[in-house]
Amino acid sequence: xxxxxxxxxxxxxxxxxxxxxxxxxxxxxxxxxxxxxxxxxxxxxxxxxxxxxxxxxxxxxxxxxxxxxxxxxxxxxxxxxxxxxxxxxxxxxxxxxxxxxxxxxxxxxxxxxxxxxxxxxxxxxxxxxxxxxxxxxxxxxxxxxxxxxxxxxxxxxxxxxxxxxxxxxxxxxxxxxxxxxxxxxxxxxxxxxxxxxxxxxxxxxxxxxxxxxxxxxxxxxxxxxxxxxxxxxxxxxxxxxxxxxxxxxxxxxxxxxxxxxxxxxxxxxxxxxxxxxxxxxxxxxxxxxxxxxxxxxxxxxxxxxxxxxxxxxxxxxxxxxxxxxxxxxxxxxxxxxxxxxxxxx
Amino acid sequence: xxxxxxxxxxxxxxxxxxxxxxxxxxxxxxxxxxxxxxxxxxxxxxxxxxxxxxxxxxxxxxxxxxxxxxxxxxxxxxxxxxxxxxxxxxxxxxxxxxxxxxxxxxxxxxxxxxxxxxxxxxxxxxxxxxxxxxxxxxxxxxxxxxxxxxxxxxxxxxxxxxxxxxxxxxxxxxxxxxxxxxxxxxxxxxxxxxxxxxxxxxxxxxxxxxxxxxxxxxxxxxxxxxxxxxxxxxxxxxxxxxxxxxxxxxxxxxxxxxxxxxxxxxxxxxxxxxxxxxxxxxxxxxxxxxxxxxxxxxxxxxxxxxxxxxxxxxxxxxxxxxxxxxxxxxxxxxxxxxxxxxxxxxxxxxxxxxxxxxxxxxxxxxxxxxxxxxxxxxxxxxxxxxxxxxxx
Numbered sequence: 115x116x117x118x119x120x121x122x123x124x125x126x127x128x129x130x131x132x133x134x135x136x137x138x139x140x141x142x143x144x145x146x147x148x149x150x151x152x153x154x155x156x157x158x159x160x161x162x163x164x165x166x167x168x169x170x171x172x173x174x175x176x177x178x179x180x181x182x183x184x185x186x187x188x189x190x191x192x193x194x195x196x197x198x199x200x201x202x203x204x205x206x207x208x209x210x211x212x213x214x215x216x217x218x219x220x221x222x223x224x225x226x227x228x229x230x231x232x233x234x235x236x237x238x239x240x241x242x243x244x245x246x247x248x249x250x251x252x253x254x255x256x257x258x259x260x261x262x263x264x265x266x267x268x269x270x271x272x273x274x275x276x277x278x279x280x281x282x283x284x285x286x287x288x289x290x291x292x293x294x295x296x297x298x299x300x301x302x303x304x305x306x307x308x309x310x311x312x313x314x315x316x317x318x319x320x321x322x323x324x325x326x327x328x329x330x331x332x333x334x335x336x337x338x339x340x341x342x343x344x345x346x347x348x349x350x351x352x353x354x355x356x357x358x359x360x361x362x363x364x365x366x367x368x369x370x371x372x373x374x375x376x377x378x379x380x381x382x383x384x385x386x387x388x389x390x391x392x393x394x395x396x397x398x399x400x401x402x403x404x405x406x407x408x409x410x411x412x413x414x415x416x417x418x419x420x421x422x423x424x425x426x427x428x429x430x431x432x433x434x435x436x437x438x439x440x441x442x443x444x445x446x447x448x449x450x451x452x453x454x455x456x457x458x459x
Numbered sequence: 460x461x462x463x464x465x466x467x468x469x470x471x472x473x474x475x476x477x478x479x480x481x482x483x484x485x486x487x488x489x490x491x492x493x494x495x496x497x498x499x500x501x502x503x504x505x506x507x508x509x510x511x512x513x514x515x516x517x518x519x520x521x522x523x524x525x526x527x528x529x530x531x532x533x534x535x536x537x538x539x540x541x542x543x544x545x546x547x548x549x550x551x552x553x554x555x556x557x558x559x560x561x562x563x564x565x566x567x568x569x570x571x572x573x574x575x576x577x578x579x580x581x582x583x584x585x586x587x588x589x590x591x592x593x594x595x596x597x598x599x600x601x602x603x604x605x606x607x608x609x610x611x612x613x614x615x616x617x618x619x620x621x622x623x624x625x626x627x628x629x630x631x632x633x634x635x636x637x638x639x640x641x642x643x644x645x646x647x648x649x650x651x652x653x654x655x656x657x658x659x660x661x662x663x664x665x666x667x668x669x670x671x672x673x674x675x676x677x678x679x680x681x682x683x684x685x686x687x688x689x690x691x692x693x694x695x696x697x698x699x700x701x702x703x704x705x706x707x708x709x710x711x712x713x714x715x716x717x718x719x720x721x722x723x724x725x726x727x728x729x730x731x732x733x734x735x736x737x738x739x740x741x742x743x744x745x746x747x748x749x750x751x752x753x754x755x756x757x758x759x760x761x762x763x764x765x766x767x768x769x770x771x772x773x774x775x776x777x778x779x780x781x782x783x784x785x786x787x788x789x790x791x792x793x794x795x796x797x798x799x800x801x802x803x804x805x806x807x808x809x810x811x812x813x814x815x816x817x818x819x820x821x822x823x824x825x826x827x828x829x830x831x832x833x834x835x836x837x838x839x840x841x842x843x844x845x846x847x848x849x850x851x
Contacts, residue, residue, distance in 0.1 A: 142654075145654055309578070310578075311578055313475060313575075314475075314575065
């Protein structure tokens with residue numbers, strides 16, 4: 115069965131607190147923290163971008179997979195902050211991990227769910243026998259306009275998954291996607307920051323797609339929330355995540371391990387891949403996971419995953435997600451503005 | 460002038476109706492009104508629609524034609540009426556005058572607003588204020604009403620707790636209204652601790668941005684008997700309107716709404732009743748402070764005393780000896796789909812006076828048989844008052 119052969123996480127070490135952003139814009143930090151359930155977010159350094167995050171995460175995935183990178187037949191990088199408008203991030207990653215030249219590679223964009231779209235593409239190519247291994251990465255250095263509500267959450271990070279058929283650490287029991295044309299959040303070509311439909315991003319967008327994808331998959335698999343040991347959903351903020359988990363009937367012990375946004379912000383394409391990597395770091399063979407991404411525009415990919423006993427052999431071969439969560443250095447808004455190139459010279 | 464009655468009413472749910480279009484909302488309300496009156500489309504002689512700003516909200520003007528077409532009512536005359544948030548009741552007033560004059564026997568009057576298709580409704584709503592002297596300087600309706608509240612608190616010693624109790628009662632009533640945008644209760648603490656909007660107003664002192672539509676069937680009083688039982692006919696005893704300066708700063712007082720006072724005095728005279736005869740009222744609480752000010756302008760209490768009356772729960776549905784105010788939940792809890800609000804207010808009073816099953820969970824005791832509505836445009840530049848009765 116197709117599954118995960120290796121996985122790896124990466125989160126930049128810099129953090130900025132909600133209080134610091136709120137201080138600059140004269141907002142009430144407690145209202146934001148309570149409203150969004152976000153306390154701080156990760157910030158990429160001047161020399162960190164989606165390519166460097168994707169490479170770091172992929173290297174960690176390779177350490178766990180212990181495969182010859184030349185056996186990787188496809189590299190897909192899902193992001194909405196690719197460094198180039200034209201010229202792939204995926205080729206940079208492929209070159210950096212020494213997977214070139216016999217492979218296919220492409221960049222994907224579907225707001226926050228391009229990473230899971232890449233996983234699905236790799237699943238198809240592996241299942242059909244066209245490739246031995248596929249590498250799918252979700253990574254972002256998300257943009258939030260100064261003063262916009264997104265500025266409190268738009269963060270950086272990513273995770274990489276090597277998909278294959280042998281020596282898997284987790285099996286995909288099934289996947290299901292739910293997609294409509296719903297313009298809740300967008301960024302036009304050439305524009306530095308995205309725009310969003312405010313409250314429209316909630317009910318008809320995030321909740322509708324995540325709930326329908328989760329329910330669709332559980333119906334397809336004949337499962338119920340209690341059949342899963344863990345669940346993870348896209349997490350634009352902590353509040354949406356917990357609400358959708360409760361609506362679907364999941365309990366705190368199922369959803370808490372996958373929830374990272376309160377401490378690193380919304381890592382966009384990296385959000386579900388990172389939440390899932392934290393679950394894999396903490397689970398045992400035989401445990402079952404429901405993972406549902408969400409990308410504005412809009413769509414959700416749901417995955418039913420069962421972890422194999424092999425997980426405990428590979429967990430410690432690369433830095434765990436917790437290492438990156440705990441490795442942090444706080445910066446003020448001025449440094450943040452410099453790192454995020456908000457200061458124009 | 461002929462007597463005028465209401466024989467049917469229908470409304471959509473109010474709320475963030477993301478999957479509903481402008482035209483589908485008004486058609487739903489219209490069809491429900493026609494069905495409740497037991498009339499046929501061919502019985503309708505003319506129609507009026509209250510709408511504040513379809514042009515800014517959905518990019519559609521010429522809505523009178525659009526709605527007549529989609530309601531299947533071509534080629535009857537169809538007219539749009541606009542007076543900001545008072546558009547709905549002004550449309551009703553045109554229908555009343557039309558029927559009273561003998562020009563028509565049966566008129567469909569609707570109100571509709573589709574506000575959630577725009578990312579930020581603020582600039583469209585601000586077009587109801589004085590663009591040159593208010594909006595261009597950054598004043599928005601929350602800030603204008605906040606200034607009214609500040610001054611009112613200063614002049615009359617109104618407390619934030621008294622002001623907040625308005626919202627508690629509105630949500631209590633709205634929790635019994637299936638069409639309400641917020642059909643749930645809130646506590647005084649929740650109101651007091653909700654996000655600051657414009658000092659002293661908190662989020663839960665403000666009505667929301669809403670999609671919704673409502674429609675009434677207005678009919679000549681004698682002809683009404685052809686369509687519905689005599690007991691189900693509710694008569695329009697007064698339709699009065701007044702104007703004031705569009706800009707708040709041009710007023711003699713910003714703690715009163717002169718146009719509301721003028722229109723309600725005129726309406727009481729037309730209906731030949733006094734404020735004490737009113738069983739139930741629907742007042743325009745776009746912000747909680749306006750609910751209090753309108754209680755005073757309608758003569759339910761003396762200037763400066765509304766806050767205490769509200770805090771003591773006198774406006775509640777089950778309180779004896781004071782008009783029940785906003786059994787629907789008001790604009791605060793039922794929602795405020797601008798052009799539809801004036802019609803929805805009258806629709807609530809229509810249901811209350813005929814003791815319709817639609818309001819069985821929030822039925823006010825009807826003793827004298829009179830109900831009143833007050834619908835406000837802007838900060839009071841236009842006010843329209845209707846008095847309804849179950850007695851001819």
